[in-house]
Amino acid sequence: MPPFWIMIVILGAAVLGYALGRGRAVRAVSGNTRLLHSRPNYYGWNVALLTAVPSLALLLAGVLAQPVIGGEDRAPSNGGVFAGVVLVVALAGMALALTRTTPAFRARNVVERVIRGMLILCSLIAIATTVGIVLSLVFESLNFFRLYPWQDFFFGTEWTPSFGGGSELGILPLLWGTLYISVIALLVAVPVGLFAAIYMSEYASKRVRSIVKPAIEVLAGIPTIVYGLFALVTVGPLIRDWLAQPMGLGNSASSVMTAGLVMGMMLIPFVSSLSDDIINAVPQSLRDGSLALGSTPSETIRQVVLPAALPGIVGAVLLAASRAIGETMIVVMGAGAMARISPNPFEAMTTITVKIVGQLTGDNDFASPETLVAFALGLTLFVITLGLNVFALYIVRKYREQYE
Amino acid sequence: MTDATSNLPRPVPGAGPQPKSLLTVDARTRRRNAAEKRFRAYGILAIAAAMLALAFLLFTILRDGSSAFFQTYARIPMTIEASVVDPKGNRDPAEMAKTLTTSYNRILQDSLADFIKTNGIAVEGLDDDDLAGFFSGQARADMRWAVLADPSLVGQVIDVPVLTSSRVDGMFKGRVTRESAALDGKTSVAQFDLAMALADSGHLKTRFNWDFITGTDSSDTRPESAGLGVAIIGSAYMMLIVLVLALPIGVATSIYLEEFAPKNRLTDIIEVNISNLAAVPSIVFGILGLAAFINVVGLPRSAPVVGGLVLTLMTLPTIIIATRAALRAVPPSIRDAALGVGASRMQTVFHHVLPLAMPGILTGTIIGLAQALGETAPLMLIGMVAFVTTYPSAPPQGLFDPASALPVQVFNWTQRADPAFFERASGAIIVLLAFMLAMNLLAIFLRRRFERRW
Numbered sequence: 131m132p133p134f135w136i137m138i139v140i141l142g143a144a145v146l147g148y149a150l151g152r153g154r155a156v157r158a159v160s161g162n163t164r165l166l167h168s169r170p171n172y173y174g175w176n177v178a179l180l181t182a183v184p185s186l187a188l189l190l191a192g193v194l195a196q197p198v199i200g201g202e203d204r205a206p207s208n209g210g211v212f213a214g215v216v217l218v219v220a221l222a223g224m225a226l227a228l229t230r231t232t233p234a235f236r237a238r239n240v241v242e243r244v245i246r247g248m249l250i251l252c253s254l255i256a257i258a259t260t261v262g263i264v265l266s267l268v269f270e271s272l273n274f275f276r277l278y279p280w281q282d283f284f285f286g287t288e289w290t291p292s293f294g295g296g297s298e299l300g301i302l303p304l305l306w307g308t309l310y311i312s313v314i315a316l317l318v319a320v321p322v323g324l325f326a327a328i329y330m331s332e333y334a335s336k337r338v339r340s341i342v343k344p345a346i347e348v349l350a351g352i353p354t355i356v357y358g359l360f361a362l363v364t365v366g367p368l369i370r371d372w373l374a375q376p377m378g379l380g381n382s383a384s385s386v387m388t389a390g391l392v393m394g395m396m397l398i399p400f401v402s403s404l405s406d407d408i409i410n411a412v413p414q415s416l417r418d419g420s421l422a423l424g425s426t427p428s429e430t431i432r433q434v435v436l437p438a439a440l441p442g443i444v445g446a447v448l449l450a451a452s453r454a455i456g457e458t459m460i461v462v463m464g465a466g467a468m469a470r471i472s473p474n475p476f477e478a479m480t481t482i483t484v485k486i487v488g489q490l491t492g493d494n495d496f497a498s499p500e501t502l503v504a505f506a507l508g509l510t511l512f513v514i515t516l517g518l519n520v521f522a523l524y525i526v527r528k529y530r531e532q533y534e
Numbered sequence: 535m536t537d538a539t540s541n542l543p544r545p546v547p548g549a550g551p552q553p554k555s556l557l558t559v560d561a562r563t564r565r566r567n568a569a570e571k572r573f574r575a576y577g578i579l580a581i582a583a584a585m586l587a588l589a590f591l592l593f594t595i596l597r598d599g600s601s602a603f604f605q606t607y608a609r610i611p612m613t614i615e616a617s618v619v620d621p622k623g624n625r626d627p628a629e630m631a632k633t634l635t636t637s638y639n640r641i642l643q644d645s646l647a648d649f650i651k652t653n654g655i656a657v658e659g660l661d662d663d664d665l666a667g668f669f670s671g672q673a674r675a676d677m678r679w680a681v682l683a684d685p686s687l688v689g690q691v692i693d694v695p696v697l698t699s700s701r702v703d704g705m706f707k708g709r710v711t712r713e714s715a716a717l718d719g720k721t722s723v724a725q726f727d728l729a730m731a732l733a734d735s736g737h738l739k740t741r742f743n744w745d746f747i748t749g750t751d752s753s754d755t756r757p758e759s760a761g762l763g764v765a766i767i768g769s770a771y772m773m774l775i776v777l778v779l780a781l782p783i784g785v786a787t788s789i790y791l792e793e794f795a796p797k798n799r800l801t802d803i804i805e806v807n808i809s810n811l812a813a814v815p816s817i818v819f820g821i822l823g824l825a826a827f828i829n830v831v832g833l834p835r836s837a838p839v840v841g842g843l844v845l846t847l848m849t850l851p852t853i854i855i856a857t858r859a860a861l862r863a864v865p866p867s868i869r870d871a872a873l874g875v876g877a878s879r880m881q882t883v884f885h886h887v888l889p890l891a892m893p894g895i896l897t898g899t900i901i902g903l904a905q906a907l908g909e910t911a912p913l914m915l916i917g918m919v920a921f922v923t924t925y926p927s928a929p930p931q932g933l934f935d936p937a938s939a940l941p942v943q944v945f946n947w948t949q950r951a952d953p954a955f956f957e958r959a960s961g962a963i964i965v966l967l968a969f970m971l972a973m974n975l976l977a978i979f980l981r982r983r984f985e986r987r988w
Contacts, residue, residue, distance in 0.1 A: 134930040194831060238878065242878060242880040245880060246790075246794065246880070248786065249786045249787070249789055249790035249794065250790055252782075252783045252786035252787045252790065253786070253787040253790045253791060253795075253804050254804070255783055255787070255850070256787065256804055256807045256808045256811060256850065256851075256854075257803060257804060257807050259807075259811060259822075259847050259850070260807050260810065260811060262822055262826050263814065263818060263819075263821075263822045266821060266822050266824075266825030266826050267818075267821065267825075269825070270825060321580065322580045322583050322584055323580075323584075324580075325576050325577045325579070325580035325581075326577065326580040326581045326584055328577055329574070329576075329577025329578060329580065329581055330577075330581070333574060333577060342581055342585070345585060345588065346581075346584050346585075346588075348588060349584065349587075349588050351904065351905075351970065351974065352591070352908075352967070353907075353908025353909070353910070353941055353966065353970070354908070354910065354911075355908065355910045355941040355944050355945060355963070355966075356591070356595065356908075356963050356966075356967070357591075358910075358945070358948075359595070359944060359948060359959055359960065359963060360591050360594065360595070362948055363594070363598065363948075363956060363960070364590075364594045395584075395587045395591075398584050398587075399584075402584075426566055426567070426569070426570040427570065428569060428570045428572075428573035428574070429566070429569075429570075431573070432573075449813070452813060453813075455815075456814075456815025456816070456817065456818070457815070458815070458816065458817045458910070458911035459910050459911055459941075459945070462911075462945075463945070463948060483815070483817050483911070486817055486821070486915075487817070487911065487914055487915065490820075490821070490824060490915045491914055491915065491919060496829070504821070505821065505825070508817070508818055508821045511815060511817070511818065512814065512815075512818050515813065515814065515815055516810060516813075516814070519810060519813040520810070523809065
């Protein structure tokens with residue numbers, strides 16, 4: 131793989147440049163380094179950076195531009211020319227830096243400015259990622275809406291994609307499944323997580339806390355694929371055999387209830403650790419005041435601590451909801467693939483994320499609405515979760531300021 | 535205060551309807567105490583529910599998956615008939631290669647039939663299908679490769695462990711019983727009895743299955759030979775990319791934001807961006823990978839390099855948040871002292887602050903890596919679900935070869951029809967969890983060993 135070897139060569143040249151630059155600076159003052167403006171290492175670094183940075187940037191640009199200008203079968207002579215240009219740039223950089231290496235040269239200032247520039251560049255990657263996400267979603271979504279009317283997408287109640295044409299691609303059944311599963315998940319996670327957090331922060335001894343808190347956090351560290359398998363192999367059949375069939379409500383192992391319960395289990399640590407932080411942030415003086423008036427601890431919690439922590443807890447629940455809406459593996463394996471709007475929680479339904487996976491896995495034809503709809507679904511998902519997050523963070527921040 | 539208390543019955547000694555004493559508990563206090571107890575019980579119940587759910591989850595995974603690490607092999611003498619594998623009789627590997635894998639089934643079947651006859655094992659209703667289906671489809675392929683690699687084996691009797699079929703294997707793992715064998719089209723009661731007879735005479739043994747960890751994935755009909763090798767290598771490559779890219783970029787970003795950034799619009803935008811990226815659903819990163827890295831840049835599908843890049847972008851916020859916390863934990867006095875003796879700000883950060891924050895940074899990085907290791911959804915969109923049976927080559931070229939990933943392999947196996955694959959999926963999860971446990975223990979060790987309290 132030539133670009134990789136070019137990179138190795140450039141890095142080798144940079145190491146050589148470091149040695150040369152450092153040596154040149156030291157020799158220029160015949161060993162008395164106190165006469166240099168900067169410490170000798172900086173002269174070395176200066177040469178190394180000027181050797182490697184421009185040439186590596188050029189190399190990266192070339193590699194990225196390769197499919198745009200040359201395609202897969204770019205002529206080897208071109209590749210050779212490109213490699214030559216990159217190496218010449220590296221050597222030119224080294225030569226330029228070496229000629230500038232004089233005792234009065236402010237090497238440290240230059241090196242520090244370059245490093246600072248690289249730090250800023252790295253921190254811009256976060257912005258670039260967001261921009262990349264938004265661009266890729268919006269761009270392909272626009273392509274989709276050119277092929278399929280947006281009214282039918284946002285207000286359609288049928289989801290019957292067929293690659294032969296004549297698909298109905300309404301988002302409402304998917305949205306219904308997503309919200310239904312999320313609500314069940316929150317009904318499991320919020321009471322359990324909240325009570326666990328209350329018990330741990332208000333009642334538990336230090337020893338119990340030191341055991342229980344990490345154990346609950348283990349739940350958060352388990353990958354979602356494990357929960358997915360658990361839903362598919364264990365929880366789904368259990369619910370079918372013990373709840374759905376005896377009550378005559380369904381025969382499907384994958385159901386809204388299965389996915390909701392398992393997802394709720396996954397969200398418990400999320401709710402409990404966030405609520406724990408928020409409850410701990412309520413000042414002790416409020417509790418002391420309430421206890422001094424003769425309230426029992428539970429009355430203090432219900433009537434003083436929880437109302438004070440309420441905005442934060444609402445924020446935590448919203449964050450958990452955004453997690454639930456964006457969760458993929460549990461619903462792919464636990465909820466089924468049937469797009470329908472039904473109030474029965476023991477029936478298989480499907481979600482936005484399941485359909486994104488379904489439409490984009492395998493071979494894709496990026497000119498058909500059946501593939502492109504995944505991007506419109508992704509955009510909807512992104513907007514919903516982003517909105518929830520921004521709102522939740524706003525609530526949490528606003529609340530925190532009250533006491534700090 | 536007087537307003538509030540005036541409503542309450544004022545205890546007048548000896549005159550009230552019910553004498554009040556601290557020593558006798560009245561009904562209201564009893565009710566309040568009961569409520570207190572109930573409230574406490576809810577808390578304990580919630581914690582118990584969470585713990586039970588965790589225990590049940592881990593229990594079922596271990597119960598279903600541990601058997602994947604063991605596999606049943608038959609050890610009976612195999613006669614490599616020259617008439618089957620080398621019909622021309624000239625021992626020329628090129629000629630012998632024309633003999634297809636299915637022909638080797640004859641050898642396995644005949645050897646088993648001979649063995650039954652010579653050892654006098656009596657099994658009722660045993661037919662040719664039972665004998666032919668006794669061994670894995672992989673066994674005949676392995677034997678063909680062994681013979682082609684060493685033509686001198688032709689005509690000899692070899693004694694090597696031979697992989698049995700998943701149904702025979704299931705008989706020793708409780709998956710296949712004598713009753714279920716009668717209903718199963720792929721096995722029979724006679725095959726069950728034969729397996730038990732061979733096990734009694736010690737010719738059928740279940741032993742640790744290294745192939746499960748090192749082998750490649752296999753087709754739908756051979757669950758007994760499916761392994762995790764390609765998935766483990768794929769995951770390892772991706773972790774390598776995440777480590778090489780996310781750690782420096784994350785640390786650089788954190789250093790800039792914590793130590794140098796002025797308070798301005800740009801810094802605000804970066805900060806908001808990072809906290810939002812941390813909450814973007816992982817599948818959206820998969821869409822980004824598909825649209826940007828595969829469609830625009832033109833990187834190959836199913837390649838670890840694309841997976842690594844996507845996971846890098848996903849892991850960055852985690853690493854940045856952990857690194858910033860670690861940098862913030864270094865007390866300002868360290869910075870003041872360094873600046874005081876004439877160090878530049880850059881020198882202060884790189885010579886003093888960063889080394890002191892390193893344990894925290896590494897802990898955060900390892901936890902971020904563990905998260906990335908378990909991530910499935912984005913990898914499915916960039917084609918890592920593909921069926922890959924060849925190992926990727928060594929990096930850097932191997933980063934562009936098709937590979938699988940541990941969590942995606944789990945998903946892949948759950949989509950197969952044969953129930954033997956569910957055992958494999960649970961086994962793969964045990965491997966995944968073992969890796970994650972090891973990483974988390976390393977993180978805890980680093981924190982315990984190097985953490986400093988100021």
